[in-house]
Amino acid sequence: xxxxxxxxxxxxxxxxxxxxxxxxxxxxxxxxxxxxxxxxxxxxxxxxxxxxxxxxxxxxxxxxxxxxxxxxxxxxxxxxxxxxxxxxxxxxxxxxxxxx
Amino acid sequence: xxxxxxxxxxxxxxxxxxxxxxxxxxxxxxxxxxxxxxxxxxxxxxxxxxxxxxxxxxxxxxxxxxxxxxxxxxxxxxxxxxxxxxxxxxxxxxxxxxxxxxxxxxxxxx
Amino acid sequence: xxxxxxxxxxxxxxxxxxxxxxxxxxxxxxxxxxxxxxxxxxxxxxxxxxxxxxxxxxxxxxxxxxxxxxxxxxxxxxxxxxxxxxxxxxxxxxxxxxxxxxxxxxxxxxxxxxxxxxxxxxxxxxxxxxxxxxxxxxxx
Numbered sequence: 001x002x003x004x005x006x007x008x009x010x011x012x013x014x015x016x017x018x019x020x021x022x023x024x025x026x027x028x029x030x031x032x033x034x035x036x037x038x039x040x041x042x043x044x045x046x047x048x049x050x051x052x053x054x055x056x057x058x059x060x061x062x063x064x065x066x067x068x069x070x071x072x073x074x075x076x077x078x079x080x081x082x083x084x085x086x087x088x089x090x091x092x093x094x095x096x097x098x099x100x
Numbered sequence: 101x102x103x104x105x106x107x108x109x110x111x112x113x114x115x116x117x118x119x120x121x122x123x124x125x126x127x128x129x130x131x132x133x134x135x136x137x138x139x140x141x142x143x144x145x146x147x148x149x150x151x152x153x154x155x156x157x158x159x160x161x162x163x164x165x166x167x168x169x170x171x172x173x174x175x176x177x178x179x180x181x182x183x184x185x186x187x188x189x190x191x192x193x194x195x196x197x198x199x200x201x202x203x204x205x206x207x208x209x210x
Numbered sequence: 211x212x213x214x215x216x217x218x219x220x221x222x223x224x225x226x227x228x229x230x231x232x233x234x235x236x237x238x239x240x241x242x243x244x245x246x247x248x249x250x251x252x253x254x255x256x257x258x259x260x261x262x263x264x265x266x267x268x269x270x271x272x273x274x275x276x277x278x279x280x281x282x283x284x285x286x287x288x289x290x291x292x293x294x295x296x297x298x299x300x301x302x303x304x305x306x307x308x309x310x311x312x313x314x315x316x317x318x319x320x321x322x323x324x325x326x327x328x329x330x331x332x333x334x335x336x337x338x339x340x341x342x343x344x345x346x347x348x349x350x
């Protein structure tokens with residue numbers, strides 16, 4: 001299984017939506033940098049993320065969430081991880097796909 | 101560049117601004133003021149401390165105009181004018197006082 | 211600032227459409243705004259699309275090793291920059307409201323230094339009118 005990393009805001013780029021079209025069930029999605037704006041419990045993408053949680057494990061990098069003032073706004077079910085958690089995820093998966 | 105403060109070497113940029121704001125102390129401020137040719141009085145300290153508080157709150161060193169207005173509001177009209185501030189810091193209150201306060205050069209100063 | 215800089219007052223609008231930290235646009239814009247404030251022009255700031263995230267409250271950047279420059283927006287009032295327009299549509303799309311934004315205020319010199327809101331929530335039509343009425347638009 002692969003780790004899919006999304007680092008662009010879903011409002012600016014279509015990488016998150018493209019990721020959703022190409023990700024196999026059971027894979028993991030990790031939001032980092034401006035990608036964390038897709039991980040929020042309200043807004044245009046919340047429904048998509050909620051549905052995605054049924055098929056994928058979804059993570060968000062907590063330092064990037066906190067930097068942007070989005071602490072407490074992350075959707076339930078999305079796991080917050082730190083940098084060492086990021087390393088663990090990368091090591092646990094067969095490969096990493098970065099949706100640049 | 102570097103500044104010798106009682107045997108301790110403190111890094112500054114080529115214009116004499118402290119490289120690491122967190123290293124600042126009253127001793128370092130005094131050493132910078134000596135290099136600037138300023139004899140620190142309570143009035144000087146008042147401005148320097150005001151700048152440090154302003155930086156702490158807003159994360160910038162204010163422009164002279166903003167500093168003057170803010171000083172006037174906090175310390176009274178007799179101090180919130182450029183004549184008073186230039187008497188304390190002849191080479192520019194924002195530039196010289198910021199340097200002594202260990203802050204970066206105010207945004208917009210050349 | 212030199213005397214030549216004074217004279218004609220033009221309407222300047224700074225447009226901010228990018229989230230902070232992921233790219234450098236937000237910080238660059240803020241620095242230009244602060245520098246240009248010395249020229250005493252008629253300045254407005256607009257925040258829309260992901261730009262609304264620039265003035266969100268509660269930022270904590272310690273763990274990403276970048277400077278949290280959001281407190282600096284609170285100094286804009288001191289720089290006589292007090293016309294800040296935020297897109298309602300952009301907030302709505304992001305599930306945000308005015309309560310999620312920092313409290314940006316200024317003191318009105320002409321009204322006995324009364325503290326007033328700098329932020330105005332506007333719709334896209336009002337933003338279009340705002341853009342249409344400017345002499346200079348700087349986009350970030």
